[in-house]
Amino acid sequence: MENEKRAWWKEAVVYQIYPKSFMDSNGDGIGDIRGIIDKLDYLKELGIDVIWLSPVYQSPNADNGYDISDYRAIQREFGSMDDFDEMLDKAHKMGIRIIMDLVVNHTSDEHAWFVESRKTKENPYRDYYIWKEGREGCPPNNWGAVFGGSAWEYDRETDMYYLHSFHKKQPDLNWENQEVRNAVYDMMRWWCDKGIDGFRMDVISMISKDQGFPDAPVRGGLYGDSGEFTMNGPRVHEFLKEMNREVLSKYDIMTVGETAGVTIEEAKRYAGESGEELNMVFQFEHTSLGDGRYGKWTDARVSLCDFKDVMGKWQTELEGKAWNSLFLGNHDQPRSVSRFGDDRPEFRKTSAKMLALCLHFMKGTPYIYQGEELGMTNPYFDRLEDYRDVESIHAYQELTEAGLVSKEDMLRFLKLRSRDNARTPMQWNGGDNAGFTQGKPWIDVNPNYLQINAEQERRDPDSVFHFYQKLIRLRKANEIMVYGAYRDLIPQDENIFAYERIYGEKCVRVLCNFTDRTIPCELKNCKEGSILIQNYGDTERALLPYEAVAFWI
Ligand code: GLC
Ligand code: CA
Secondary structure, eight states, X not given: OTTSOOXXXXXXXXXXXXXXXXXXXXXXXXXXXXXXXXXXXXXXXXXXXXXXXXXXXXXXXXXXXXXXXXXXXXXXXXXXXXXXXXXXXXXXXXXXXXXXXXXXXXXXXXXXXXXXXXXXXXXXXXXXXXXXXXXXXXXXXXXXXXXXXXXXXXXXXXXXXXXXXXXXXXXXXXXXXXXXXXXXXXXXXXXXXXXOOEEEETTGGGSSOOTTOOOOOOOSSSSBOTHHHHTTOXXXXXHXXXXXXXXXXXXXXXXXXXXXXXXXXXXXHHTBTTOSSOSEEEOOHHHHTTOBTTBTOOOOOOOHHHHXXXXXXXXXXXXXXXXXXXXXOOTTSOOHHHHTSOOSTXXXXXXXXXXXXXXXXXXXXXXXXXXXXXXXXXXXXXXXXXXXXXXXHHHHHHHHHTTSSOHHHHHHHHHHHOGGGGTXXXXXXXXXXXXXXXXXXXXXXXXXXXXXXXHHHHHOTTSHHHHHHHHHHHHHHOHHHXXXXXXXXXXXXXXXXXXXXXXXXXXXXXXXXXXXXOEEOTTOOXXXXXXXXXXXXXXXXXXXXXXXXXXXX
């Protein structure tokens, strides 16, 4: 659409850093802010515009920093506020913006607000959280927590239960309370005044709960699935409009909401062009495809038709109305090449490039998760002891102990779906621990770092790294990649993802072979000189295994 509103965050490419696994500067095995400072040059070379920094706040780390005990302090393992300021300043001087993770659906149980809240029923902070009486010695309702068990934790002090949608060390804030909202807005202004460039808002679709707190349907497992009562709740848009008026509208920042359970209609409200709430949302329909009876714990592979159906739907239905964010991986998802591509050695590089091309030519702001630009793969850990993630460990215990899933099956599901697949250390070079640390890494390095690492890829002009670099450059040079309208060409085809972007008189065609076979393709009629980017040098009327090409027509 030629008359679509322009915005820097529509034109940007975002790179997500999971600090714990990015770069360790002091040999304690844990990534840190000084490590990030050391690698800013690398990010500049890649060409990204914005860093999304997963949480670096003070935290007891029940969920790797997504359980915050002080929103205005930096976690000691990650460094100091001075380190943070230096990082922000250096990044800005290089033309890189930084957006922070905003985790305000819950805090840590060690946050001062909760420490107070649990003391007595009369405490001024009592209503900062969601407290309910039990039902005859049982929790107030049957809701399950995302990380296993009941979503309610009994607290002996006052003989009541508090709600925790995630881990019991992550009590949910009570957004019905205006004081809570004001305290959150204050904190957000404090960071904006420091000069940060925006927020990625953690599970922001969950801040407004159905105040009836009814029992939820049990779908598989032992507890009720509370989604319909916790996601996209009755007041969520009211709260975000208020946040926008109070904070967001006062700064030139970008915002992206992590909105589990979001529908197209909801997304148009969260991320509408009118700009009353957020700039864009993460939807999870494509990453939930194949989920089964036990949620994400399955080995089902996604069919290309389903994938195209979901991606295409979001592309066309938000057109001109709301803005998409584009991603295939993040710190909660397995590695994109292992999941949607093919990580066998003979196909890894080609299929990683194919996925990159497929995603970056769609309409929306693309996100690269650290290591994705190298084609990093799942580590395929063999033993439960190799995992660190609370969600993975709890799910293993809960499902195997209840006899619902066998241990062998569960280990297989973890290899495919555990969040730790994305959390193994960044592979910088072929040296000890992939150059991530001089000490012992907090989680094992993927043994394939000798073949897959940044140093070697920066030297190799044909690497996945250079392919990403080229995609980013193309985006800067061709408005059509940002603003062109999307059209799917062959939605029913089971092998090829083919679409076009149309912008005024111009049109780019994108063809991606999602199989390990050569597939004849009449749509591949690129003329000499018309190719923008491709992952083979071939121009026959067929697509080689995992071939991808974008060309002018
Ligand atoms: C989000 C985060 C995830 C975290 C959860 C609870 O989904 O991305 O890592 O565990 O929220 O904060
Ligand atoms: Ca460190």
